[in-house]
Amino acid sequence: MAHEIIRAPFFQRDPIACARGLVGTELIWGRCSGVIVETEAYNAVNDEACHTFLRPSTRAFVEHNKAGAAYIYLNYGMHWMLNVLVKGEANGFVLIRALEPKTGIEQMKKRRGIDDEKRLCSGPGKLTQALEITDRHHEMDLCADPRHCFVRSANAIVDVVADVRIGISRSAHYPWRFTLRGSKFVSVPVRL
């Protein structure tokens, strides 16, 4: 089965298409990897939950970086969030929210301090802890280095569910959370 690195043109569309398209792809991070089972889209325009709405520094980030760049920030003083810059038909971000661990599982368990594989990467803060993603990866090009990239299997068929986003107060009604149907590795089960 052919695997290919996702290249920059993938991220030169709009955040919603990119967020949906990333579900089912594999995130490679050093010796660890996992299949992305949950993402969210944030739109730089008309989306009050996107950092660009309130933060000048985020607007500058969009201006000065290319599609596929990592946007990483600290939330609640302790959790790193991994996002990918989308810059094309529309600008915005894809938040990587959950993975199904595939390789380097023992290392992930050690970093997380737990054994349960379903909970290793079942949340945006958990997966950055499991993969040791921090602000030193901020602005990294995620379409160039084969050790930090997204890989997809050719011919893969992925059944994606759209739902409302989680943990935000503004623009909370947009159905811009995407999960792999039936996955046991998501952060919060899909709303019925």
Add this chain to the structure above:
DNA sequence: TTCGTGATAGAG
């Protein structure tokens, strides 16, 4: 349900 933790930005 509650609380820890720190960056960011706007108001005063």
Add this chain to the structure above:
DNA sequence: TCTATCACGAAG
């Protein structure tokens, strides 16, 4: 300087 807010997670 001060305050509010925050795309979370673990424990209770």
